Amino acid sequence: xxxxxxxxxxxxxxxxxxxxxxxxxxxxxxxxxxxxxxxxxxxxxxxxxxxxxxxxxxxxxxxxxxxxxxxxxxxxxxxxxxxxxxxxxxxx
Numbered sequence: 001x002x003x004x005x006x007x008x009x010x011x012x013x014x015x016x017x018x019x020x021x022x023x024x025x026x027x028x029x030x031x032x033x034x035x036x037x038x039x040x041x042x043x044x045x046x047x048x049x050x051x052x053x054x055x056x057x058x059x060x061x062x063x064x065x066x067x068x069x070x071x072x073x074x075x076x077x078x079x080x081x082x083x084x085x086x087x088x089x090x091x092x
Contacts (some may be wrong), residue, residue: 039081040081043087047059
């Protein structure tokens with residue numbers, strides 16, 4: 001059973017309106033609240049970045065597994081992820 005559920009609300013680029021996305025996190029990836037936000041939705045609504053275990057993970061819509069983002073694990077942790085306006089980069 002998953003330890004946490006994250007619900008994100010993303011607006012589709014094509015104007016289809018808001019879409020609810022539910023991401024069930026694995027038990028070994030609890031959200032880490034090290035800043036004002038632990039989740040970011042890409043501008044096109046097709047992927048989410050979240051903070052768990054003091055690092056960033058990416059989950060694409062329709063995929064079942066999250067991928068850790070290389071270079072985001074550090075003793076200080078990652079926090080407050082945000083996508084660039086074009087959705088190709090993530091700042092934290």
